[in-house]
Each structure stands twice: as C-alpha cells, then as structure tokens.
Amino acid sequence: MSAAEWKERCEAEWSLQGAPMPDGLDWKSVYEARPLGRNFLKNPAPHGLSAETPPPEPDLPEEPDRGPPRFQPDGDFTGWTTDIEVLPYDSSGIPAGAMVCALPQYSWFSMEQIVDLKAEGLWDELLDEFQPEIVIKDWYEESQLHKSIYQLHVKLLAADKSTVISEHTVSPTEDLSEYSHIWKEVSHVFSSYGPGVRYVHFVHRLKNSFLNGFYPTLFTGSSVTVRAVKSSQ
Template sequence: MGQARSRKRAGTTPLSGQGVGSGLDLTLLPQELLVLILSWVPGRALVTRGRLVCRQWRDLIDGPTLWKLQGERDPSGREALKAALEAARHCPRMEWARVGVLQPFGRNLVRNPRGEEQFQHWQVGHGDGVCLGDNTCWISQLVDLVKEGLWEDVLDTFQPDILISDWWGTHEKCGCTYNLYVLLLAADKNSVIDRFVTKVDPAEEWNVPFQQASHVFRKYGPGVRYLRFQHIGNRPGAERTEAHITNSTVLVKLSG
C-alpha cells in the first residue's frame, strides 16, 4: 500500500495556546488585548496555571493592570481594589498576584465576625475555677496574617496599620464584665510582639446599649505573623448573663 498522506499542512507549527483550550497562539496578540483576555480568567487559575505558561504571562499576572481590570469589573471587589491601590503607593514591591487573589487589604480578616453558626471558626472556653473563675467564658480566633494574603516583607519592612474593632453590650437581667485582648504574635504563635487590652468598667445594669472597642497597631516592629483576637467575659451570678458581642473586625491598611 502507498505511504499514508500526512494531514499536517506545510509550514505549520504546534499552537502555543493549546493549554488554555483556545486553539490560538495567544502570544501573537498585542499585549493590551492579551491582558484583557486574561482578566476574564478566575484569579486562582491565573496564579496556579497561568503563571506557568511563559515568562510573558507570568509578568502580566504579577503586574497590576490585569487585577485592576478584574476589580473594576466586580462591584464586590472595588473596595478591596481601592485599598490595594492605596497600599501600592507606599509599597513598591507589591505582590499583585497574591493581593489579587487573597485581597488582604480592605477586608475583614476575622472569620464569622458575628459568632453565628455556633461560633464556627472560633475557639470557645470557660473558666477553670482557678485562673479565670467559674463564671468566666471566652472566645478566641487566631488569624494567620500570611495565609490571609500578607507576606513577610510587607509585615516586617512596611508594617501596615492593623485596625481592630469590636461591639459589645449586655442582653440579660444582670450585669457582666467584658474585655478584649488582641495580641500580635511571632511565627511561633506564642511570642508577643505587641498587645491591646481594653479597660472596660463592669456593666452592672441589664440591656446596656452596644458600644465600640477599637485600636490601631502602628510601628509594631518586625516579626509579626499572627494575630489573636480574644474576648473574655465574667458573669457575676449563675444565671445566663453575659456580654453580647458582634462585628469583630481586623482590617489591614498600608498608608503613609
């Protein structure tokens, strides 16, 4: 039998865009059009797969333009984009791929800030009768600042402001005490670099209106990797009397 005739056209080469499933050589497109196309790809896919395609794609994904297009297109991400652009003014070594996906600036880093769904994401404990007292209860959450999108250089060199806030009041027929403890911790999760502790007088009356406790950590020094956000309350009697807590907040802001 005669030799099988090849179907490959003379002068053709393999398509460099086949990994995207487009069947097109995207590297031949003008850079402005390539950025526009990539801006429609989900952020995590860009970082985990797109950066591996070639150096050109990696440089585009590591730059700000693509992420600006995504942020401007998504109303829910505009505040995060605004915060990231403000941070970029003061941090020339911005890791845009990381910031674009995780959005560490301009969003609340506390999970389940209202303590719903049986305090999911929170640790809950009670007094042991020795150190805290029988009627003491606490809830605590450890925030991994690096996992939430920050990185070592920005934490150590630029030391962004860390804004913490909480709202509390009473909701039963007896008073209580309320205290907020916020600790900035090193990589070992134990060494305390900075702290904030409220000094709130006991609420002796029931149905105390909500009031705010807040603080801003500034110039806290290098080495911060974690933040522990903890409420401690004491009810004076055996009845169900305690502080009512809501909207626990940790925001990171990099500004001059």
C-alpha cells in the same frame, strides 16, 4: 493580564505607592485574596446580631429555672476556640449573719482566633518595612450583669507564634448606676509595631450570670483588618 499588570492593579487599588512590592510575588493571587480592608476574623457575629440595631432585651422567665446552671450562651461559634471559666460565688458584700436564699453564679466565656497574616495574602516586605496599620474592633452588650463584663487581649505574634511583638488589653469597668442597655465599641490601632509580625491572636471574654435563669453578655462585629496606611505616619 501579565504579572506586572496585576502588580500595578494592586498598587493602584490599594494606594500602595511607596510600599515594597517585590516582583517575585504572585500578584494575581494577592489581588484575589484582597488582604487589605477585609475582616480576617471568621464568623464575627455568632449570635446573629448587628451593632446597627439595639441588643435584645433579656428574656425573663415566668418561673425560676430549676435545672442545672448554664454557663455558655447560645450561638454558632464555628471558627472560634471557646472556653468557660466558672467563677466562685461572691459573698463579699453580704453582712455577717444575713440569710441568703440564692446568689448569682458568674462565668467567663472566652472566644479566640489566630489570624495568619501571610495566609490571608499579606507579604513579608509589607509587614516588616511598610508596617501597615492593624485595626481591631469589637462590640459588646452593656448587659449590666456586673461591673466587669468584658475583656479583650490582642497580641501581634512573630512567626514562631510565641514571641509577642506588640499587645493591647482592654478591661473596662461598667457604670451600673443607670440602665444603658446598648452596644459598646472597643477599638485599637496597632502602628509602628516593628518588623516580624506574622500572626494576630485575638481573644475576648464576656461574663454570663445564672440565677433563676441564664443571662449572657452578647457581642457582635468583631474584626481584624489591615489598612494600606504606613503605621509610622
């Protein structure tokens, strides 16, 4: 097909009527990249789990784990940059003079990715003038290890990767009064964020616990997608 025909195909299939579509772009390459509606995050389910089925029940050991503490869950984290923050023991709720045999030790396991929107097939005029919606989704396990087990921080960055144009933070508090071992969805839509966005910085943290065994908080279905919807609508 000709360049004009590839351009028309992109416009029709992605409902881009009204969006800036400069003639200078290689529309065949843009079409083959399929940047709209595709998940830009790599390896969105490192534990091999799906939010369509319940999270697995914790594997309770028959005997206490007498080895060194663990702080990182099992999984293939290819595509993610990971980090571990081991937290100090929390003895705030222990009465004075009480004898304590053992306390759980918690850690935050952080995973992050930076999405290059132009490398994924989007173009300057679309991001700056049309400003399509940028949709964030994630699922985390209600592990009930602690009242705070999940944090999400997403930033829309300029071309220098340091200027923050827009950001969204989630840090829920869990209800520990009832056992509800389910997947919890976290989502956000960036809209009307202004010109200059070129990168999406996605980072989430999940809390793990070690006490006579290792108990992680799992996640799945992380995604960053761009919808062909004008964000000012």
